[in-house]
Amino acid sequence: MTKAVTISLDAMGGDGGIDVVIPAALDYLKHDKETSLILVGQEALLKERVGSHGFGDRLKIHHASQEVAMDELPSKALRGKKDSSMRVAINLVKEGVADACVSAGNTGALMATSRFVLKMLPNVDRPAIISALPCIEGQTYMLDLGANVDCTAEHLFQFAVMGSELVSAVADIPNPRIGLLNIGQEEIKGNEQVKSAHELLAASSLNYVGYVEGDDVYKGGADVVVSDGFVGNVALKSSEGVAKMISHFMKEGFSKNWLTKLAGLIAMPVLRSLRRRIDPRRYNGASLLGLRGIVIKSHGGADELAFANAISRARKEALTDVPSRIKAQVEAHLRRESE
Amino acid sequence: MTKAVTISLDAMGGDGGIDVVIPAALDYLKHDKETSLILVGQEALLKERVGSHGFGDRLKIHHASQEVAMDELPSKALRGKKDSSMRVAINLVKEGVADACVSAGNTGALMATSRFVLKMLPNVDRPAIISALPCIEGQTYMLDLGANVDCTAEHLFQFAVMGSELVSAVADIPNPRIGLLNIGQEEIKGNEQVKSAHELLAASSLNYVGYVEGDDVYKGGADVVVSDGFVGNVALKSSEGVAKMISHFMKEGFSKNWLTKLAGLIAMPVLRSLRRRIDPRRYNGASLLGLRGIVIKSHGGADELAFANAISRARKEALTDVPSRIKAQVEAHLRRESE
Incomplete structure (x- = not known):
């Protein structure tokens, strides 16, 4: 893996904007010598904040005069923000200047803009958002x-x-x-779409292991769990909610009195390694699949570490040319179906 | 709350069957002097296992010759098991002999049988399963x-x-x-059903606080979170999966070597109180709402403590006569709509 890759970054996107993206980019370049980054946003501001750096051509700045707000309607961003940092970062992928782009900007706008600028792959109807989640054994992609x-x-x-x-x-x-994500009730098992998808998957050449339930996602019985975006989003957010609640209760429990504080201090190495294992920052970087180009969505609230993980995800997809692979696979499945 | 209540128990239901239900019942009667229980199942077997007890008329045995298997199709149970412990326990509610019933048997069969035997309340189209979940502040019902x-x-x-x-x-x-459970994307927010339900709720006299996302369930911003059964089930199961994964990682972390074992020992009181706070057994007992009678579903894998909690949930609903209250409320909402 020593191919040079160039990634454009929406420097103004996310809750932290340049305060997160610039340090993440500088740090990333230190550790990965094969990658070049293009910071997209207000040129003067970016130049001032980046200052002098030793990365030469590996760090460029590309001007974009506008920004997409985190709560902006996708349709408004699409129509009214043709020179936004988000749009320009995606344009660079379209033009072949960058191999992939990363944005922590608002998901709806990123999705709509990516779809408009890059277009869908042939025979793919809808883009989908995929991310890795921690599980007992390895990772599950959902x-x-x-x-x-x-x-x-x-x-x-x-x-x-x-x-x-x-x-x-x-x-x-x-x-x-x-x-395929489903619920475990007999007979009423699944709604109609899920039942029909089950038939399609079972008849395909994919390594389909059948229905999985919500708790299976974290057990590791499948590498990829498929659901519609409503169910998938609720599952993801509920999971985050539970993890946060447990961490809240734990903090509360260990800070009750000096005895529990002492216990917390002693248990710290174990608790820290637990936190590391389920740290959402390590899993940051969701891919927008189905497009004719690589777009990675970083969490809006990502910090430097999390944003850097999203950059390295973009690099991996660029190296393996995920869109071409998907295009070929979709065609292969269509061919098999029509045979 | 000193009204006498009688509750019928499907003694053969659940993974543990009588090994769980009998000890749970005996223990429950010790602590709640106002409640009578009817164990429904194989009479000879139950008599033998219960033995002599000091509860007099507060503990009765009612014969039922059949059992519904945990993986039995609801339609088969409904047609072929007319003398199952599950069906007879529900019959006792229908006949007014019991004020409520509890079963750890298979959910689909319990739902189908309850609906067939007890019938729906007027103007309620579908039964729904509701349960309490732990959250940062108090509980959330979903x-x-x-x-x-x-x-x-x-x-x-x-x-x-x-x-x-x-x-x-x-x-x-x-x-x-x-x-109302929804996802946070702008514009594409919600599917059509959710959007229309939002309108209905906003126009009603309910204390509707609007859309909530999956993570809000555990924050406590709503007392009741509404979704369809597919989404609700996935959210619940995903949450269970995450909680189990975290507990697995914690056990693994604390049992690594003698140092971490010692740390675990010292942190034990805090960890135990955490476990208690999110212990699913404390929340055991889901209600089947919308029926002309009270049916509580205990988790199939419930132990004695969990099953006893399901009994006390049945008692609470019997004391407050939940079906009559729901009937009145549904009528009141219909009246308001037509005004």
């Missing part, structure tokens, strides 16, 4: 995490093909196990 | 947890009315805050 609220069985099938290809490319799992 | 996979806006609205009434009855919250 999609769609919120790009599509109403999905047909065919959409779910396409998500499975795309997810499978992404995971085999970036996680080095040759034939990822695909699970 | 419904539907899996009874209905495809719901209309009107169904979601009815769930809200029923959930509101249940919580005001058993949790002593006069005007519960109702949240």
Whole structure:
């Protein structure tokens, strides 16, 4: 893996904006000598904040006069912000100047703009958001995490093909196990879309392991878990909610009195390693799949560490050329179906 | 609260069957002198296992010759198991012999049988499963947890009315805050059912606080969170999965070597109190709402403590006569709508 990769960064996006993106970029360049970064945003501001650096051509600044607000409507961003840092960063991918782009800006706008600028891959109807989650054994990739609220069985099938290809490319799992998210009640099992998607998956050449339930996501029985964006988003957010609640209760418990504080101090190494294992920053960087280019969405509240992880995810996808692989796989599945 | 209540128990249901239900019942009777229990199942077996007890008429045995298997199809149980412990326990509620029933048997069969035997309340289209979940402040009740996979806006609205009434009855919250589960993307926010349900709720006299996201469930911003059964079930199961994963990592971390074991020993009181706070056994006992009678579903894998909690939930609902309250509320909302 010594191919040079260039990644454009929406420097103004996210809750932290340049305060997060610039230090993350500078730090990233120190550790990865094969990658070049393009900071996209207010040129004067960026130049001032970056100052002098020793990265030469590996760090460039590209001007964009506008910014997309975190709560801006996607349609408004699309129509009214043609020179936003987000849009220009995506344009650089379209023009082939960058191999991938990363933005911590608002998801809806990023999705709409990426779709408009880069266009969908042939035979892919909808883009999907995929991200890795921690699980007891390794990681589970889950999609769609919120790009599509109403999905047909065919959409779910396409998500499975795309997810499978992404995971085999970036996680080095040759034939990822695909699970379809469902609920465990007999007879009423699943709604109609899920039932039909099940048939499509079972008949395909994918490594389909059948239905999985919400708790299976964290057990590791599947490498890729497929659902529509409404269900996937609720599952993801609920999981985050539980993790935060437990961490809240733990902090509260250990800070009750001097005895519990002492216990907390002694237990610190174990608690710290637990926190590291489920640290959402390590999993930061969701991919927008199905586009003719690589776009990585960083969490809006990402810090430097988290944003740097999103950059390294972009690099991995660029190195393995995920969009071309997905394009080929989708075609292969269509060919097989028509045979 | 000194009214006498009689509760029928499906003694053969659940993974543990009589090994859980009998000790849970005996223990429960010791602590609650106002409640009578009827154990429903194989008479000879139950008599032998219960042996002599000092509860007199407060503990009765009612014969039922069949059992519903945990993996039995609901339709098969309904047609072929007319003398199952589950069905007979529900019959006792129908006949007015018991004020409520508890079963740890399979959810689909319990739902189908309850609906067939007890019938729905007037103007309620679908039963819904509701349960309490721990949250940072107090508890959140969530419904539907899996009874209905495809719901209309009107169904979601009815769930809200029923959930509101249940919580005001058993949790002593006069005007519960109702949240509607949704995802946070702008513009594509929510599918059509959720959007229409939002309109219905906003126009109603319920204490509707608007959309909530998956992580809000555990923050405590709403007393009742409404969703369709597919989404609710996935949210619940995902949450369980995360909690189990964290507990697994914690055990692993503390058992690494003698130093971490020592740390675990010292941190034990705090960890134990954490475990107690999120212990699913404390929240055991989901209500099947919308029926003309009280049916409580205990977790299939419930132990004695968990099953006893389900009994005490049944008692609470019997004391406050939840079905009558729901009936009245549904009528009141219909009246208001037509005015």
